[in-house]
Amino acid sequence: MSSTYNILMYSHDTYGLGHIRRTMAIAKNLSAPGVSVLILTGSPIAGRFSIPYGVDFVRIPGMIKQSNTVYVPHSIKVNPQKALEIRQEIITATAKSFDPDLFIVDKVPVGLKGEVLPVLQWFKTSRPDTKVVLGLRDILDDSASTRAEWNDKNYFNVLDDLYSEIWIYGQEDFYNPIVEYGLPASISDKCIFTGYIPRQTPNRKITLKHLINGNGNGNSSSDNSKLIVVTAGGGGDGYHMLDTYLSMVEQTPDIPFKTYMVSGPFVPQDLQDSLAKRAKKAGVIFATFHKRLEKIMAAADLVVSMGGYNTVCEILSLKKPSLIIPRESPRLEQLIRARVLQSANLADYIKWDCLTASTLHEKILSMLEDSSEYEQSINEFSMTGFDVIRDRLSSFKGESVDA
Known part of the structure; x- marks a missing residue:
């Protein structure tokens, strides 16, 4: 492990801005003296955002979702399978080289088409002290569709076997995915409701x-x-x-x-x-x-x-x-x-x-x-996301957390 506390974040980014914006906001909040944050992202516009000191990103080839099961490369002229192989090789090599203390995966437990699964298995066998966290927005989809998808893709077993915690970026009294998506006790015990993730606000009044x-x-x-x-x-x-x-x-x-x-x-x-x-x-x-x-x-x-x-x-x-x-x-x-x-x-x-x-x-x-x-x-309305995430990070680092 490095002398710094290394955090690796994965954001598959096949569509829209949501995943990379949330990932960037969390990364900026986690950045601190002695902490390095590296983001793996497929977003074609990741470089347009302001990257704070202590945070950097590795761009993997972008993919575009054509249907619920079909993805094609965003720019490079290779067949989809080759693009996915390139992505997986970059992800795996980056994870092993960066050797993070904390790995945060955004939304998809195994990554796009399972591309993160080899890294998750490597952490379990070769770096068992690395904390592995899945970050979920408050609502994924309706109950029936999400349960069917997670069962079909074996997500429940992956979460049970390969993840340390699940951070739900929402409020339990608003919408409870533990109940809605039928998470078993072995997984629900790992769930932490952080509350909504706040965003930076301007220092002066904008007119x-x-x-x-x-x-x-x-x-x-x-x-x-x-x-x-x-x-x-x-x-x-x-x-x-x-x-x-x-x-x-x-x-x-x-x-x-x-x-x-x-x-x-x-x-x-x-x-x-x-x-x-x-x-x-x-x-x-x-x-x-x-x-x-x-x-x-x-x-x-x-x-x-x-x-x-x-x-x-x-x-x-x-x-x-x-x-x-x-x-x-x-x-x-x-x-x-x-x-x-x-x-x-x-x-x-x-x-x-x-x-x-x-x-x-x-x-x-x-x-x-x-x-x-x-x-x-x-x-x-109170947005507690960063407070809870900072408390979890302090716990992982073995620091005392004020009550």
Whole structure:
């Protein structure tokens, strides 16, 4: 083992921004004097993020999910099996060379197509003192689908045999995957609910004027104008929401608020070009990506999103009212989360198949006029993720943890 405390993190990143954003946030929190964090990631845009001192990443070839079982290379011109072999070789070689004290796997217990399994088995046989942790977002999918997938892929045996702990990045009283997914006692005993993972917030108050200097949509150039921030996360599955939002703006003369739209970098290029052209004509500020999205959200009076885990964490960290438009395919995760958050008065939502320009306009105006029913709940909501994770790290390192 190294003289530093080495943490290796794995994020398969076949789709969207969620996994790498969560991994980067946790890595930044774990970074400290005497601690080195190395991230294994397939994200094609990992280098666009600000990497804190003490953290670095190894880029493995990216893969794109074409269906629940088919993955193809993102860029390199090799057959899918060869790409997976390259990924596995890089992962295995990096793990053995870095020789971590702690290995954190994001979401998929065996990695993409089982690529992490050899490393997990190596830790068990050759480095039994290494702590191996699976990190799970609060909601994966509906109960029946998740149970079927985990049984089919033998995840229960893997978790029982090869993992030290399971960190659930959510609240037990909101949604309990131990119950919903039928985790046996041998696995549930390893589960720790961390609470939601908070995000960095700007040190100073960000205003509309700071962002767009009065050049948003609407007629008013006053700094008192309301601002809606629209984000589709990675954007690969968010076109319906973005298209409907722009239709709402286009159909509403003298709309009484301004808009900053971040489509996400994975919107297909032809659709991205169309959205950008329409946004410019409608007076909507448009960007495909922003590495510090929290700065944009900090100026918002309302955030419209699809309700992905990481976007929700950013919104709640900034204590902003939000409207969620959750997709329902290929997973029900976002819809379940939207319902959970609505029941806790932390957000509101419109079902994907109920989204129209008129329903969106009506809901936004209502929330802008009075969001008091959400504000108290949001202000009282505690995000304990980093506190619990730091306590676990201190325990692993043999340090005393204050009660």
